[in-house]
Amino acid sequence: MTMRTSRRSRWPAAGLEIVASCFIAGLPGLAKAGVPDPPPITEETTQQLFLAVSVNGVRKAGLHPFAQAADGLRADAVLLRQLGLRWPGSEQAEGEIALAGLPGLEVNYDSAGLRLSLVAPVDLLDRPVLRLSSGLASATPADPSTRVAGAVLNYDLYSESRAGGVSASAFGDLRFFGEGAAVWSQSAVAHAASRTGAPALVRLDTQWQVDDAESMTVLRLGDGLTGGQGWTRTKRIGGFHYGRDFGLQPYRTTTPLAAFVGEAVLPSTLELYVNGLRQSTQQVQPGRFQLDAVPPGTGAAVANLLITDINGQQRNVHFDLYGAPTLLQAGLSDWSVDVGFLRKDYGLRSFAYDHRPLASGSYRWGWSNTLTLESHAEATTDLFEAGVGSVWKLGDRAGVLTTSLAASRGDGTSGNQRAVGYQWAGIDFGFAVNSARSSAGYRDAASRLEPALSRGSDSAFVNFGTPVGQWSLGVVRQLLAQSKPAHYLNLGWAADLGRGATLSLNVQRVNDEKKSYSTSLTFSMPLDSRVMTSASVQQRRGSTQLSASASQSPRDETGWSWWAQTATTNGRDPSAQFQVGRLTEAGQWWVGTTANGGSAGTSVYASRNGALAWLAGDLHALRHVEDAIAVVTTDGVPDVPVRLENRLLGRTDARGQIFVPQLNAYQRNQISMDTLDLPMDIVADKVQADVVPERRRASRVRLPLRRIVPVHVSLRNQQGQPLDPGGVVELRMGDSKTGASTRVGYDGLVYLEDPPPGAALFVRGEAGRCTARLPDPLPPAGGEPTPLECKP
Structure with missing residues (x-):
């Protein structure tokens, strides 16, 4: 213990405390001639003091009793525990404890100001580990009371005219939603051509779905894809699906968090840097702390935790990180169950299903923050297949190892499939290797309707950065059941030339054949924020193609766009293409033409996409509504500008409404209105609202306006x-x-x-x-x- 005594006068700050201490301690009254000196401290006597106390820079409220003895200051064990100190045997300690007997405790006693400053090592502080977080946003649940019943039809239309005739195609996705929890949807595609006779209409998917965001589960009846693992094939079925969907809680992090553990003796500021970029700033009190942070997307990273105390002293703690999105947090599970019938000829026939029922189940579980276990099983008539797998993070930054083993029995045969892979990624370097093999008798349920599985594959990929650009190399070897192995090689290079200009090179080769390679060199450069130009040369199978293009993108909300390209092959057969389009609040359209010097001739085409929404008793033409939509009302006030995340979307109509089709489900979407142009007799009680809509549904958002005098x-x-x-x-x-x-x-x-x-x-x-x-x-x-x- 270190004890320092100071006699500097601090009357302006501590006068009342001194008077109170003198009174409570029973010091002699003030004599006419002055204040007598206190009696000397001996081994048999002590002096009672009431002191203002701070522990590791944190002021404790009130005055606290201490005794000044020959061996220094003493305090009751109960008081020391109340001040947040602990020491060996402190739980059973009673009576007075000499501060000098506490190991490592630094005592600074200001006798004039009656102040006591204690600086204890972290081991003497009786405080739990402080849990902090960085990059973890809190979720806000969707409010079912804001649901709006209605329907939305997304559509894509395309038509083309050429010398051989006219063709047209259309895609539609219709969904209905009420004030209940379910959403019903139906998609279809239609096509017609003057040469083929009658048009064709094909049903794609029919679904009835209920999302439960609290439990992160989805119940679906109808058409859809089964669940699966990275080493299985998903199947398109009609039937029943029930499973986990982490997308219902987008703010929840499913991968293991990076934990930074440290300690602070004094009140301090923590600054977390990952790869040199500051991620968060936190304030901590003395004691131990743990900072949980979202790891980098994929691969190795360097983290630094800068700790600055109230005296300005800094410590820099270094950590190695490795992000593995395929891992689950310890104790977290992901699962799905599917029962139904396999779809056949999807996109060609409306109601073609296999007559044999299929049951399938998948399960993933975070055994620990470094190991995730996987399993899958499926069964159909006379066929059963099951397997297990794992995802294992090796050390702090040694990469990720994946393994799987599956076996099947049925159709008069049996077999197995095994696979192993390893990947490592860093800031400027990464590579991955994978190998899979399956025996001749291995089958899954899809094998009865789809091409047979390959007998195996080997692949290796590497990418790295250099001062002259970014390089990538990939090699794939595929073992086919009915033919000799196929080999693929891909080499890529890209360099940033400054001011947005890039130069890239790509070389591909197939099966080691002399003429089975292609090489392309592309240069691109923006002229401004909307206009992009590019030129390329491509050589393939002995022919050389030169091309040049330019394009203009629309503005964020509305505007014109165009695209033009010209090309020639071996100096002959020139071709050209030009199209112009416009993006509006009601959708997007294009018209264009192509001209080819060869036998293809000239064609003219047009396309249109958008959506029709029936909401709140009104029909609106909108852009594609891929996810959630909001009906914003201003209580009947028309022509009010409305913004989404500070981007102007449009103005309310004559009924004081506007539809906002670009919301993210189960996330906070900030919708606001611009009140600067409102008449003087209209005021807003609030100008913005955070709406959390449900997936593929509509929500009502009220931005109230009222008329005043x-x-x-x-x-x-x-x-x-x-x-x-x-x-x-x-x-x-x-x-x-x-x-x-x-x-x-x-x-x-x-x-x-x-x-x-x-x-x-x-x-x-x-x-x-x-x-x-x-x-x-x-x-x-x-x-x-x-x-x-x-x-x-």
């Missing part, structure tokens, strides 16, 4: 001079006060909302009191302020 008056004294600013103005009818008080502005101006006609204005200012009376009827809104005489 605004009155501007100019208060003047009996000499006709404006009253001084700052005076308090009270509005009264008879003896009762009406409304809140306001103040006189410059030039005697006073603004009132909805005042009663003929009400009295009582003004209290530095010049005294006076009274004015509003006219009856009130003056019309707008125009010059009405002058009123304020009489004493």
Whole structure:
């Protein structure tokens, strides 16, 4: 223990504490000749003190009793525990404890100011580990009371005319939703051509789905995809699906968090940096802490935790991180169950299903923060397949190892499939290797309707950065059941030339054949924020193609776009294509033409996409509504600008409504209105709202506006001079006060909302009191302020 005593006078700050200490301690009263000295401290005597105490820079409320003895300051064990100290045997300790006997405790006693500063090592602080978080947003549940019943039809239309005839195609996705929990949807595709006769309409998917965001589960009846693992094939079925969906809680992090553990002796500021970028700033009190943070997306990263205490002293703690999105947090599970019938000829026939029922189940579980276990099983008539797998993070930053093993029996045969893979990614370097093999008798349920599984594959990928650009190399070897192995090689390079310009090279080769390779070199450069140009040369199978293109993208909300390209092959067969389009609040359309020097000739085409929404008793034409939509109402006030995340979307219609089709489900979407252009007699109680919509549904958002009677008056004294600013103005009818008080502005101006006609204005200012009376009827809104005489 270190003890320091200071006798500097601090009367202005501690006078009351000194007087209180003298009184409570029973020191001799003040004599006429002055204050006598206290008796000397001996081994048999102690002096009672009441001190202001701080522990590790944190001030404790009130005054606390201590005893000054020959061996230094003493305190009752109960008091020391209340101050947040612990030491060996502190739970059973009783009576007075000498501060000098606590190991590592630094005691700073200011006898003049009666202040005691204790600085204890972290081991002496009786505080739990402080849990902090970085990058973890809190979720806000969706409010079912804001649901709006209605329907949405997304559509895509395309038509083309060429020498051979005219063709057209259409895609539609219709969904209905009520005030209940379910959403019903139906999608279909249609196509027709002048040469093929009658048009064709094909049903795609019919679904009835209920999402439960609290439990993160989805119940679906109808068509859809089964669940699965990375080493299985998903199947398209018609039937029943029930399973986990983490997308229902998008703010929840499913991968293991990076934990930064440290300690602070004094109140400190924590700054977390990952790869040199600051992620968060936190304030901590003395003691141990743990900072949980979202790890980087994929691969290795370097984290630094900068700890700065109240004295300005800094410590930098280094951590190694490795992000593995395929891992689950310890104890977290992901699962799905599917029962139904396999779809056949999807996109070609509407109601083609296999007659044999299928049952499938998948399960993933976070065994620990470094190991996730996987399993899958499926069964159909005379066929059963099951397997297990794992995802294992090796150490802090040694990469991720994946394994799987599956076996099947049925159709008179049996077999197995095994796979292993490893990947490592860093800031400027990464690679991955994978290998899979399956025996001749291995089957899954899809094998009866789809091409047979390959007998195996091997792949290796590497990417790295250099001062001259980013490089990538990939090699794939695939073992086919009915032919010799296929080999694929891909080499890529890309360099940033500055000002947005890039140069890229790509080389591909297939099966080691002399003429089975292609090489392309592409240069692209933006001319401004919307116009992009590019030129490329491609060589493949002995021919060389040159091409150049330019395009302009639309603005964020609405605007024109265009795209033009010209190309030639071996100096012959020139071709050109041009299209122009426009993005509007009701969707997007394009028209274009292509001209080919060969036999293809010239064609003209047009396309259109958008949505029709029936909501709140009104039909609106919108852009595609892929997810959630909001019906924003301003209580009947038209022509009000509405923004989504500060982006202008449009203005309310004649009914005071606007549809916002670009919301993210189960996330906070900030919708606001611009009130600067509103008339003077319309005010907003709030100008923005955070809406959390449900998936593929509509929500109502109310931004209330109300109409008022605004009155501007100019208060003047009996000499006709404006009253001084700052005076308090009270509005009264008879003896009762009406409304809140306001103040006189410059030039005697006073603004009132909805005042009663003929009400009295009582003004209290530095010049005294006076009274004015509003006219009856009130003056019309707008125009010059009405002058009123304020009489004493």
